[in-house]
Amino acid sequence: MIQGNKFRQAGPTLNAVAALMGDDLRIVNDIIRRRMQSEVALIPTLAGHLIDSGGKRLRPMLTLACARLVGYEGTLHHSLAAAIEFLHSATLLHDDVVDGSSLRRGRKTANLVWGNRATIFVGDFLLSQSFELMIETQSSRAIELLSRATTKMVRGEIDQLGAARRLASNEADYYGVINAKTADLFAVACRMAAVIAGENERREAALDSYGRNIGIAFQLVDDAIDYTSSDAAMGKAAGDDFREGKVTLPVILSYRDGDPQVRRFWQDVISGRTPADEAALEHALHLLETRGAIAETLARARCHAEAAKKAIQYFPDSDLKTALMEAADFSVSRTC
Template identity: 50%
Template sequence: MGVVVPLDEAREPKGLAPLFEIVAEDMKAINRIILDKAVSDVELIPKLTHHLVNSGGKRLRPMLAIASAKLCGYDGPKHVPTAAAIEFMHTATLLHDDVVDESDTRRGRKTARLIWGNQTTVLVGDFLLGQAFRMLVEVGSLPVLRILSNAAATIAEGEVMQLAAAKNTATTEDAYLEIIDAKTAALFAAASEVGGAIAERPADEQAALRSYGRNLGLAFQLVDDALDYSGDSKSLGKSVGDDFREGKITLPVILSFRRGTSRDREFWNRTIVTGELGDGDLEHAIALMRKHKTIESTLERARSYGSIAHDALEIFPPSREKSAMQDVIDFCISRAH
């Protein structure tokens, strides 16, 4: 008999109420699929999966898949298992991310790797990816399988690119945007595009949904980058400055390094490259970002990508789904305020 762990009811994040209302019934079905597909005779698999799935994530990606399908007028059954597969893909990438980044906390809780170890965490992530593609085979749509398999490969490429850029203060803004385009935006783009693919909409509509998701994903990640140095622990679900303590190269650091004096660059090389952190270093990093207005610049870029995402949806006629998907953009940007 397989081992199963109960799944908490999905939470309704403030600012996403219109989207949540549209997808609520389908998300209940997705929860049931997640419960079913997380079952395993290997006890650690459902335990570890439950630990992450129930840690308070917004589940934006599967919700976008559901909303985009409804936006395109789809009323069949394929969007639900497709969205569940997307959530499994996302969960797998989080498990792998935490191992690669050596993260100790996620959403205010200990990471799976800290509890069960790196090897177990990576292997369970692989299991979830396998389950995701099993579900997609059952969906039986080659276009959907193509979109999501391409996304899986792109995300892995993004992880490798991030490793190559790790602790490298010479990383350019263009190189960083390429990394987050692959690591983060690719799954947002795929989740949005599959709705059009399932509904067999014209190529221009599918491309518009892909553009919406990609630019939303870029904006989402850039706001996250800014919040790590300007947010508060309660809203972040993690400690302010985690990226700094982990030596992550993000856009606020890249811009601060470029705009700073030679003394400022020595500081960034000491803290980011060599990892020599002392008392007051986080506060000094934040002060440098304020001095050079790099948080503002990061958020300005996020708003620009958000505007592109808004415009991408304009080819669709007015609808509840279109309005809700535009509200998602505003929600992602507004997290910085």
């Protein structure tokens, strides 16, 4: 909790990027809205429930901003940005379909309102719309990059399912999962801008690194605030990952450096042998604080945000570059 509040005071936002990207963002939002339409009313209703619910449009915004940064003057970035938002939204819908009782308290997920099947198929619809959008660009390298990132992202989700309730996962496994599950898509969102602009490999790699580091930072913060946020801030209860037996970095750090008693505690709750109830969560939070595991997770996120900024430092100075630097800071300033 302490760490979360401290970062909140830093206060960078996405406003600067959003302001600079105004027209492009409007075009992308129009594409998104148009592609969500269907004579099948359930599609715009269910998809809109998620897509219009105040998402930050972070990934498409990065595509748009990076395209501008490299001086791209075409229109393919609009379709690709929309494709990326659809992809991301599809994963969110599929992620919300849970086994048994809902784990997202305080938030009406699509599956609670419309049921599992409808939520899955609307997710599939968004996924296939995403592919149609990609394909329409006819940029074979962008299509290839994005479709591979999709496969990798899904593989990451499945890998994480396997990692749940297994404390054998180490740091390297964890970074593997968050790269596949989150950071690769951020990386591709940025790299694609260089691809469609016909930029050289060095600039492609720079944007890839910028996006990847933001993605990693983003996920690290996500995993930290899952333990520290309050219901009010996040619209869900703290400790969801804990209850699901997810092995995230804070847990890995506390387990790795813990004495036998600490290790046994984590083994028991992660494996599900002892219930992950409120008392267990209290104890978990105590152990994480003793180890400084949340603070270290957030500190690592800050390092990745710095790496992201460094990756684009050789681009000429501009308001946009400054805004992209701020976007990197934003990725570690979130408290929810």
